[in-house]
Amino acid sequence: xxxxxxxxxxxxxxxxxxxxxxxxxxxxxxxxxxxxxxxxxxxxxxxxxxxxxxxxxxxxxxxxxxxxxxxxxxxxxxxxxxxxxxxxxxxxxxxxxxxxxxxxxxxxxxxxxxxxxxxxxxxxxxxxxxxxxxxxxxxxxxxxxxxxxxxxxxxxxxxxxxxxxxxxxxxxxxxxxxxxxxxxxxxxxxxxxxxxxxxxxxxxxxxxxxxxxxxxxxxx
Numbered sequence: 001x002x003x004x005x006x007x008x009x010x011x012x013x014x015x016x017x018x019x020x021x022x023x024x025x026x027x028x029x030x031x032x033x034x035x036x037x038x039x040x041x042x043x044x045x046x047x048x049x050x051x052x053x054x055x056x057x058x059x060x061x062x063x064x065x066x067x068x069x070x071x072x073x074x075x076x077x078x079x080x081x082x083x084x085x086x087x088x089x090x091x092x093x094x095x096x097x098x099x100x101x102x103x104x105x106x107x108x109x110x111x112x113x114x115x116x117x118x119x120x121x122x123x124x125x126x127x128x129x130x131x132x133x134x135x136x137x138x139x140x141x142x143x144x145x146x147x148x149x150x151x152x153x154x155x156x157x158x159x160x161x162x163x164x165x166x167x168x169x170x171x172x173x174x175x176x177x178x179x180x181x182x183x184x185x186x187x188x189x190x191x192x193x194x195x196x197x198x199x200x201x202x203x204x205x206x207x208x209x210x211x212x213x214x215x216x217x218x219x220x
């Protein structure tokens with residue numbers, strides 16, 4: 001039986017807030033402890049994010065699906081797995097949760113709550129990386145949901161762990177994450193000028209991933 005809408009929205013907001021706390025917080029901690037070695041900082045950021053995703057999807061999935069991603073929400077609606085009327089509220093809950101997660105992380109590390117990132121992430125390589133990252137994420141989600149649903153949390157966590165390292169953009173693959181990360185001038189940040197190009201690439205990757213998934217695992 002589907003949970004009430006308000007409970008599902010709270011689940012999406014809370015899970016996305018925790019995701020951003022993990023992403024941004026582990027980035028801050030990694031940068032602080034790595035002695036200027038970006039590879040070590042990224043490794044810490046990667047492990048924490050992948051592990052956190054497994055937990056978040058496991059505990060919030062039964063409530064709301066633990067999408068935590070407007071691109072995934074849009075794909076779910078296109079597949080008929082989510083009512084179109086719920087897309088705006090899910091998206092708003094995820095974006096608000098992501099921003100709350102960033103602000104809470106700043107407070108945890110005794111930093112200024114309100115920040116704007118100065119970390120430029122622009123160029124065709126970055127955009128193509130976001131396209132590939134989101135394309136692969138959609139294949140991971142839909143492939144496991146169709147063939148091995150109980151493995152979905154682990155599969156998504158492992159894919160994002162890998163994508164941090166094989167994409168030039170370190171795999172944002174999420175419009176809510178992109179928006180929120182523009183509000184932190186830390187290791188995980190992205191300057192506001194990169195928001196729209198990243199989101200456009202993410203939506204394109206989602207659409208192509210959706211088409212590929214429909215060919216690979218047709219719905220009955």
